[in-house]
Amino acid sequence: MEEFDLTTREGRFKHFGSVDPIEGTKPKNKEDMADLQNSRKDFLFEVDSVGINNLNYPVVIGDFQSVGNFELATSLRKDEKGINMSRLIESLETVNHSGVPLNFETLEQLLKHLRERMKQDNAKLTVSGKWFFNKPSPGTNIDALAHADVIYSASHNGDKFTRKQFGMTAQVTTLCPCSKEISEYSAHNQRGNVKVMIDIDDSVELPSTYKEDLYEILEINASSQLYPILKRTDEKMVTERAYENPRFVEDLIRLVAYDLVELPWVKGFELECRNEESIHQHDAFSRLKYQK
Structure with a gap:
């Protein structure tokens, strides 16, 4: 068995099975290499x-x-x-x-x-990412970063867009109307996810605040909002607002849809609301499609 100098990296590599590269016969210069991608035939x-x-x-x-x-x-x-x-x-x-x-x-x-x-x-x-923005607490007004998932999708042909889409997923709080109605006190609530994919009307100018406008619509129609920082007084405001605004997923999707229809730059949309149920092992969801 061949012995290798284990004090060198080359020797250790060969000790573990590495071999010297072969000389080879195929071209090494780009201009001499075969270009399979540019092959032309039927x-x-x-x-x-x-x-x-x-x-x-x-x-x-x-x-x-x-x-x-x-x-x-x-x-x-x-x-x-x-x-x-x-x-x-x-x-x-x-x-x-x-x-x-x-x-x-x-x-x-x-x-x-x-x-x-x-x-x-x-x-x-298509590109997706997390949009970070400042969202102060509702009462104490303490600044902190919140985020929402956004997605851009576009197609282009002949120097013009053939389709432009913008999507967003925001997290909200939903409080169950049924639980509030039947219980002597309290009501179960959970985190909800509101997801929309919008077909943008390219004949209408897209406002510079389109992300902020859409985020507001997705969360304002829920029972309450989520915040990165809450002090005790803020928490009281958030939980009481949720109790005052109970929402099924069916309620939430209809309220969001109404506001989306009123946006002039929206040509159509696909919308989904999903609750991570706090008293079930399953989620609850609703979906809606609309074209103007």
Whole structure:
């Protein structure tokens, strides 16, 4: 058995089975390598969407840096074998300014670059992340950071959006109307999750406060709000407000839907309310779709 110098890293590697690289016969220069992605012949079908997903990348949402989870894709013509996926990351780098600003102006730049760089007709992206914002306590007015989950989704064709969507998930408090009605005292309450995906009407100007406006709608219709910091006087306000505003998931989804319909920049939406029930092992949910 061959002996190796275990005082060196190379010797230790070989002792554990590493071998020297072979000389090889295939080209090492890019211009001499085969380019399979750019092969041209009849490949049977056009592909609607091909790309990468589950890509974590720094983003800026509002005033704070966060982490976005991206899906980037383009179409693929019938006579092309594949796309060069490294160019998707290269396109993302063009809008990275200490994080990608998450707004539709920046995302349109990215989609245009994707189409041009990949030489395709259509480009699509979806990115989700946590939006952090200041939310003072209701009575004592102590500042602290709260958060909501947001999602942007867009498709681009021929220098224009073919679809723009914005989504948000907010957490709220819901207090059971039935429990309040039948109990001698108290009522069970729980944390609720309100999730919406909105189709944006591109013919209407999107207000600069669209995130704040949507967050307010999702939580104001609940029994009460959640806060990062609560002192005793705040807690009294929050729990009493919940008791004064009992909500089934059916109530909550209808109240939220009414406010969404009244927003001029909303073309349609899919809405879900889900309660993490405090006296059951299951959750309760309601869903609603609406198109103007």
